[in-house]
Amino acid sequence: MKSKNNTSEKRTLLLSVLMSSPGPIVVGLGLLVGKSSTQLSDFIRRSAELVGIISAYVIYLAANRDGYLDEQKKSRLERLSNLIVGTMMLIAGSIMTILSFTSSDTETGNVIPGLSIAVLGVIANTLFWIKYTKLNRSSPDSIIAVQARLYRAKSLVDTCVTAALLSVAIFPGTEFARLFDMIGSAIVAVYLALCGVKTILEVRHGS
Secondary structure, eight states: OHHHHHHHHHHHHHHHHHHHTHHHHHHHHHTTTBOOHHHHHHHHHHHHHHHHHHHHHHHHHHHTSTTTSOHHHHHHHHHHHHHHHHHHHHHHHHHHHHHHHHOOOOOOBOOHHHHHHHHHHHHHHHHHHHHHHHHHHHSOOHHHHHHHHHHHHHHHHHHHHHHHHHHHHHSTTSHHHHHHHHHHHHHHHHHHHHHHHHHHHHHHHHO
């Protein structure tokens, strides 16, 4: 039963990597035609999350391969990976918090690429959240549990990003759109910073 769960977990983690990879690219290309604060924050957020998802996949493979790493090395690798991702998210969140409150440009350009990714993100991340939760309930695993919490947060943040970019698309160039865009950017930034702090504290308390 455990072997069957391991196979399902590995496939789900790999699918997470594959489906998350295009996000930063599409949103990044969208920045060439749009200057939305939320879209810029979303690009940084998705890039940081992708690193975390890839790290989780690699660490899971290492941790579940007999004779590949001893327990001490596994623990050290997990702490290092979490510390790097946590620090990256904290720095990104701090930078975007400053940008979201200092940007005064009301011309945001075309935000449709970022909006499209955000809408798809709400759907995909919610499905992954449900899948990881079921896997962890069936066979508890710390990496899978963290992914369940990550995708719960990702689905909530993508909902905020969708609302912010939708307001910019419907009311381009208006003060309302600028304000809503700033709020959306701030939510993403605070999410990044809080996740970074939480991850760093968990690594320190676990060491």
